[in-house]
Amino acid sequence: MLSTLYKFPFAFAIVYYGVIPLGYLTKWWTTDDKMKGNSTILVTGGAGYVGSHTVVELLNNNYSVIAIDNLVNCYSNGQNEKPESLKRVEKITGETVTFYNVDIRDREALDKIFKLHKIDSVIHFAALKAVGESVQIPLTYYQNNIAGSSTLFEVMAKNGVKSLVFSSSATVYGNPQFLPITEEHPTGQGCTNPYGKTKYFVEEILKDVCASDADWKVVLLRYFNPVGAHESGLIGEDPSGVPNNLMPYISQVAVGRREKLTVFGSDYRTPDGTGVRDYIHISDLAVGHLKALEKMLDPSFASWKAYNLGTGRGYSVLEMVKAFAEASGKQIKYELAARREGDVAACYADATLAKNELNWTATRDIKDMCKDTWKWQKTNPKGFQKS
Amino acid sequence: MLSTLYKFPFAFAIVYYGVIPLGYLTKWWTTDDKMKGNSTILVTGGAGYVGSHTVVELLNNNYSVIAIDNLVNCYSNGQNEKPESLKRVEKITGETVTFYNVDIRDREALDKIFKLHKIDSVIHFAALKAVGESVQIPLTYYQNNIAGSSTLFEVMAKNGVKSLVFSSSATVYGNPQFLPITEEHPTGQGCTNPYGKTKYFVEEILKDVCASDADWKVVLLRYFNPVGAHESGLIGEDPSGVPNNLMPYISQVAVGRREKLTVFGSDYRTPDGTGVRDYIHISDLAVGHLKALEKMLDPSFASWKAYNLGTGRGYSVLEMVKAFAEASGKQIKYELAARREGDVAACYADATLAKNELNWTATRDIKDMCKDTWKWQKTNPKGFQKS
Numbered sequence: 024m025l026s027t028l029y030k031f032p033f034a035f036a037i038v039y040y041g042v043i044p045l046g047y048l049t050k051w052w053t054t055d056d057k058m059k060g061n062s063t064i065l066v067t068g069g070a071g072y073v074g075s076h077t078v079v080e081l082l083n084n085n086y087s088v089i090a091i092d093n094l095v096n097c098y099s100n101g102q103n104e105k106p107e108s109l110k111r112v113e114k115i116t117g118e119t120v121t122f123y124n125v126d127i128r129d130r131e132a133l134d135k136i137f138k139l140h141k142i143d144s145v146i147h148f149a150a151l152k153a154v155g156e157s158v159q160i161p162l163t164y165y166q167n168n169i170a171g172s173s174t175l176f177e178v179m180a181k182n183g184v185k186s187l188v189f190s191s192s193a194t195v196y197g198n199p200q201f202l203p204i205t206e207e208h209p210t211g212q213g214c215t216n217p218y219g220k221t222k223y224f225v226e227e228i229l230k231d232v233c234a235s236d237a238d239w240k241v242v243l244l245r246y247f248n249p250v251g252a253h254e255s256g257l258i259g260e261d262p263s264g265v266p267n268n269l270m271p272y273i274s275q276v277a278v279g280r281r282e283k284l285t286v287f288g289s290d291y292r293t294p295d296g297t298g299v300r301d302y303i304h305i306s307d308l309a310v311g312h313l314k315a316l317e318k319m320l321d322p323s324f325a326s327w328k329a330y331n332l333g334t335g336r337g338y339s340v341l342e343m344v345k346a347f348a349e350a351s352g353k354q355i356k357y358e359l360a361a362r363r364e365g366d367v368a369a370c371y372a373d374a375t376l377a378k379n380e381l382n383w384t385a386t387r388d389i390k391d392m393c394k395d396t397w398k399w400q401k402t403n404p405k406g407f408q409k410s
Numbered sequence: 411m412l413s414t415l416y417k418f419p420f421a422f423a424i425v426y427y428g429v430i431p432l433g434y435l436t437k438w439w440t441t442d443d444k445m446k447g448n449s450t451i452l453v454t455g456g457a458g459y460v461g462s463h464t465v466v467e468l469l470n471n472n473y474s475v476i477a478i479d480n481l482v483n484c485y486s487n488g489q490n491e492k493p494e495s496l497k498r499v500e501k502i503t504g505e506t507v508t509f510y511n512v513d514i515r516d517r518e519a520l521d522k523i524f525k526l527h528k529i530d531s532v533i534h535f536a537a538l539k540a541v542g543e544s545v546q547i548p549l550t551y552y553q554n555n556i557a558g559s560s561t562l563f564e565v566m567a568k569n570g571v572k573s574l575v576f577s578s579s580a581t582v583y584g585n586p587q588f589l590p591i592t593e594e595h596p597t598g599q600g601c602t603n604p605y606g607k608t609k610y611f612v613e614e615i616l617k618d619v620c621a622s623d624a625d626w627k628v629v630l631l632r633y634f635n636p637v638g639a640h641e642s643g644l645i646g647e648d649p650s651g652v653p654n655n656l657m658p659y660i661s662q663v664a665v666g667r668r669e670k671l672t673v674f675g676s677d678y679r680t681p682d683g684t685g686v687r688d689y690i691h692i693s694d695l696a697v698g699h700l701k702a703l704e705k706m707l708d709p710s711f712a713s714w715k716a717y718n719l720g721t722g723r724g725y726s727v728l729e730m731v732k733a734f735a736e737a738s739g740k741q742i743k744y745e746l747a748a749r750r751e752g753d754v755a756a757c758y759a760d761a762t763l764a765k766n767e768l769n770w771t772a773t774r775d776i777k778d779m780c781k782d783t784w785k786w787q788k789t790n791p792k793g794f795q796k797s
Contacts, residue, residue: 160622161622162560162619165615165618170556173549173556174553176549177553220614220618224556224611228549234545234548235547
């Protein structure tokens with residue numbers, strides 16, 4: 024019935040004008056992006072950790088999704104096959120994700136996708152993200168994250184798609200000058216590693232793009248520390264090699280893949296001496312992207328705006344270890360070690376602006392974060408690779 | 411006699427080993443970059459204003475030069491012809507410049523040049539540089555200046571060439587927090603336009619590259635306000651369209667191409683109310699690059715170092731107008747107008763570090779700057795285009 028209604032105007036047009044350009048018909052028959060009634064979102068880095076969880080929320084909320092990824096950081100059975108994370112997303116949602124194995128540095132391939140699909144907005148996750156690695160191979164990070172992003176923005180502008188949600192990070196604030204960190208906190212000062220600088224630079228590039236062309240609408244989402252997994256346990260964080268972040272490390276200790284956790288710094292001026300961070304459940308973070316998309320649709324929204332996505336509450340390393348032990352029923356072996364250069368004592372968000380302007384707030388607590396991480400880890404001890 | 415000496419080791423090798431790999435011989439016969447006895451320098455943006463004057467100094471000091479340029483900002487009779495500026499350089503020096511019409515974003519073309527020539531160091535000028543235009547088309551600036559530079563650095567590293575002099579700018583200091591500006595002044599804060607940000611970002615990228623690989627040696631040269639022309643009057647600044655900078659504007663008024671100069675801001679807290687800048691003669695600036703190359707050869711030089719290239723003395727707009735009127739014997743019509751957003755009252759260098767460490771100091775004064783600009787302008791009223 025619905026499809027009949029959709030086809031009616033075209034039938035009418037054929038009768039009335041006699042002929043419809045072939046390209047138009049082809050487009051109509053080959054893509055049904057708009058059939059779902061909501062917008063079509065291009066998600067770069069859609070197979071990654073934050074990407075895949077965001078795609079779940081998009082599909083559950085009636086968006087059509089075109090996901091692209093170069094697969095450097097996610098598991099797939101082959102270069103031409105849909106990555107495992109997106110197959111799982113389809114299992115969770117019962118919806119289909121259109122996927123392309125495309126690198127954002129590949130201008131021609133990007134352009135083809137914009138020509139093939141009627142894309143309304145872009146959520147841009149694609150980036151390299153390992154802090155330590157970025158110090159070792161900075162040019163690779165600048166090429167991927169800066170040159171790649173700027174190529175994506177050029178192709179978007181060329182195709183008239185000028186609304187974007189950018190996956191930024193609290194790392195743009197550098198060493199916090201005050202706590203909790205508001206969006207007014209200076210950015211770019213004391214970003215000590217290339218990864219953090221690429222996030223800051225892309226923010227600056229987007230600000231300049233918005234200043235140059237009033238048609239652009241951009242939301243910069245500054246993530247604090249995303250953890251957890253989808254409640255189904257089907258998707259989650261799947262770092263290659265030794266995890267860079269606390270939570271996957273803890274969970275790999277719990278599941279027996281690593282012997283013990285090393286806690287860097289136990290003499291910080293925090294309640295228990297270990298570093299305090301603002302952990303946020305990945306599904307809450309994902310919902311934040313939908314709220315950002317809705318915000319951009321508001322006619323009053325213009326130019327760019329940055330929002331913190333955090334809970335506003337900090338937890339120490341040892342609090343996380345304890346919570347994870349309780350959720351998993353496993354003992355988490357750890358040792359205390361010296362501070363790591365570049366680490367700060369505490370970092371947590373003032374999340375008021377997102378609450379007031381995006382109508383978004385984190386709803387999942389530390390127990391949910393640990394429980395869902397453990398469910399994912401336990402059922403997928405080797406991540407997406409066939410266990 | 412010299413060439414016989416040069417060939418001797420090869421002759422000896424042929425006798426001793428019997429055979430020399432063909433590639434080695436070919437290399438020897440087809441390129442004679444090393445014949446001049448000094449290093450071979452790849453100069454990107456070699457046909458531009460600072461580039462061409464630096465090439466003169468390099469050739470006069472026994473360096474071999476490979477110049478590349480994409481010709482977007484300089485006059486050439488055709489895409490495959492050597493740009494007029496470099497023909498004039500050859501006239502001035504009596505030496506030959508190897509030239510390639512290559513864009514620094516073209517990885518394959520760059521790589522070919524590094525394979526074809528034994529390059530010792532790179533002086534990297536190639537960049538878009540119009541502040542106003544950068545606000546209008548920021549992505550073009552980020553692609554050219556950031557993605558292009560990072561591609562160049564990757565190709566250099568791949569070919570084992572890891573010493574570079576980068577054409578940076580005092581604009582990285584933003585609005586001066588103190589005067590005179592030393593190299594210790596914070597950078598990247600309050601860079602208000604994309605052009606300035608690209609200079610700052612490339613500096614940061616190079617710092618990260620040096621931190622990642624101890625083989626890299628980088629000198630960042632922060633120019634104040636380059637003016638003037640080669641004393642021969644054969645080369646000089648040849649802006650396309652309306653000049654962005656004061657000196658070419660004044661000289662075009664003097665030669666009758668423009669009616670009058672607009673002086674933006676006459677109520678600054680400076681002696682005569684107009685903005686004060688540190689103008690530096692282009693030939694002094696060019697010599698600074700040779701000193702930077704020599705500095706990098708010093709075994710004690712490691713990683714990166716930034717140097718201001720300025721005179722350390724500021725002149726106001728009206729002082730420059732007066733000096734130019736005297737040098738040219740022409741009246742310079744001007745009108746006073748409101749301040750321009752983003753302009754600062756005064757900006758001049760502390761040039762002590764370059765004096766102490768590079769053994770460099772500006773030797774040409776404001777009279778030379780005006781006299782040489784006028785000679786260039788008078789004999790080339792339309793720049794490099796056939797008058």
